[in-house]
Amino acid sequence: MRVYNFSAGPSVLPEAVLKRAQDEMLCYKNSGQSVMEMSHRSKEYGEIIASAEALLRKIMNIPENYKVLFLQGGASSQFAMVPLNLMTKNKKADYVVTGAWAKKAYKEACRYGECRVVASSEDKTFSYIPELDASTFDKDADFFHICMNNTIYGTKFPRLPETGDVPLVADMSSCILSEPVDVSKFGVIYAGAQKNMAPAGLTVVIIREDLIGEPQDITPTMFRYSTHAENDSMFNTPPCYCIYVLGLVLEWLDSLGGLEEMKKINEKKAAMLYDYLDSSAMFSATVQGDSRSLMNIPFVTGDADLDKKFIAAATAAGFVNLKGHRSVGGMRASIYNAMPVEGVEALVEFMKKFEKENA
Numbered sequence: 001m002r003v004y005n006f007s008a009g010p011s012v013l014p015e016a017v018l019k020r021a022q023d024e025m026l027c028y029k030n031s032g033q034s035v036m037e038m039s040h041r042s043k044e045y046g047e048i049i050a051s052a053e054a055l056l057r058k059i060m061n062i063p064e065n066y067k068v069l070f071l072q073g074g075a076s077s078q079f080a081m082v083p084l085n086l087m088t089k090n091k092k093a094d095y096v097v098t099g100a101w102a103k104k105a106y107k108e109a110c111r112y113g114e115c116r117v118v119a120s121s122e123d124k125t126f127s128y129i130p131e132l133d134a135s136t137f138d139k140d141a142d143f144f145h146i147c148m149n150n151t152i153y154g155t156k157f158p159r160l161p162e163t164g165d166v167p168l169v170a171d172m173s174s175c176i177l178s179e180p181v182d183v184s185k186f187g188v189i190y191a192g193a194q195k196n197m198a199p200a201g202l203t204v205v206i207i208r209e210d211l212i213g214e215p216q217d218i219t220p221t222m223f224r225y226s227t228h229a230e231n232d233s234m235f236n237t238p239p240c241y242c243i244y245v246l247g248l249v250l251e252w253l254d255s256l257g258g259l260e261e262m263k264k265i266n267e268k269k270a271a272m273l274y275d276y277l278d279s280s281a282m283f284s285a286t287v288q289g290d291s292r293s294l295m296n297i298p299f300v301t302g303d304a305d306l307d308k309k310f311i312a313a314a315t316a317a318g319f320v321n322l323k324g325h326r327s328v329g330g331m332r333a334s335i336y337n338a339m340p341v342e343g344v345e346a347l348v349e350f351m352k353k354f355e356k357e358n359a
């Protein structure tokens with residue numbers, strides 16, 4: 001029996017996608033082979049990667065002057081790749097530190113140039129998105145970096161910073177494809193695939209073409225955006241199977257009605273959980289107001305032993321991976337695209353029952 005999996009990542013995939021992958025496991029179309037066994041230079045695979053890119057472009061409405069790159073190394077490699085490739089003019093960058101990932105990105109970039117923390121929410125365990133004052137942004141920065149959705153703390157930027165001519169770079173690992181975004185507002189968007197796109201092993205980068213320039217001298221070949229852009233993500237072996245599953249996930253998203261529709265479903269799921277948390281006498285959300293994430297919802301009882309009891313009872317009932325990140329404690333429900341509405345409904349029912357029984 002399958003459980004309701006609230007893991008922050010790697011995370012739940014749509015059941016329809018898993019079934020399709022299962023159907024095609026031994027023999028993909030007429031190829032007589034699994035996608036796992038195929039040469040990445042074969043005609044069949046060429047079609048798989050091209051159609052995944054085309055569908056991503058359609059669903060995210062990616063403008064012509066942006067390249068889509070299918071890389072490896074996780075979002076964490078982008079923490080270095082972004083500064084190595086973009087910190088080339090004034091060797092300066094602005095960072096907003098809204099969580100552990102944003103901080104890691106900032107620290108890594110400090111190795112390659114002069115980085116500045118424009119704002120931080122570390123004073124309150126990253127439980128909010130700080131107000132940003134555009135007049136404090138460095139107009140000479142080579143880029144401005146944000147982590148759009150903070151997976152561990154459950155916050156999301158309610159609006160984008162106005163960075164003017166300075167390219168906005170966003171880590172969208174845990175919110176990509178959850179709702180429409182205006183790609184043209186960004187210089188670079190990057191995301192590890194294992195939250196909302198595909199299995200772990202693929203990193204998607206969407207980059208405005210004019211930003212693919214000459215990187216810093218020390219940049220390894222594999223860390224140059226130009227290497228991958230010039231070779232259509234085929235400089236070396238790409239994460240073939242992950243890209244295939246991404247294609248299936250995108251077909252599933254397209255059949256649902258794309259990102260407008262996905263957003264409605266995600267808002268419905270998040271509202272069900274937040275509404276209950278806001279009305280419960282036992283549980284409460286750790287994030288308030290317009291900083292709340294649609295994808296990751298941390299909550300606590302205020303009593304560590306009761307939290308533990310809840311997590312154990314939930315796991316036994318088939319609601320798994322609800323334990324909060326060690327830096328926040330309590331619980332966290334990650335309700336990515338592939339978590340069905342029924343999964344959140346069932347979780348809320350379970351929480352109500354637990355509250356009654358443990359009041």
Ligand SMILES: *Cc1c(COP(=O)(O)O)cnc(C)c1O
Binds near residue numbers: 073101150193
């Ligand atoms: C998971 C996550 C990362 C780390 O991704 P890896 O692919 O494991 O390197 C970075 N940023 C955010 C926002 C994440 O959620």
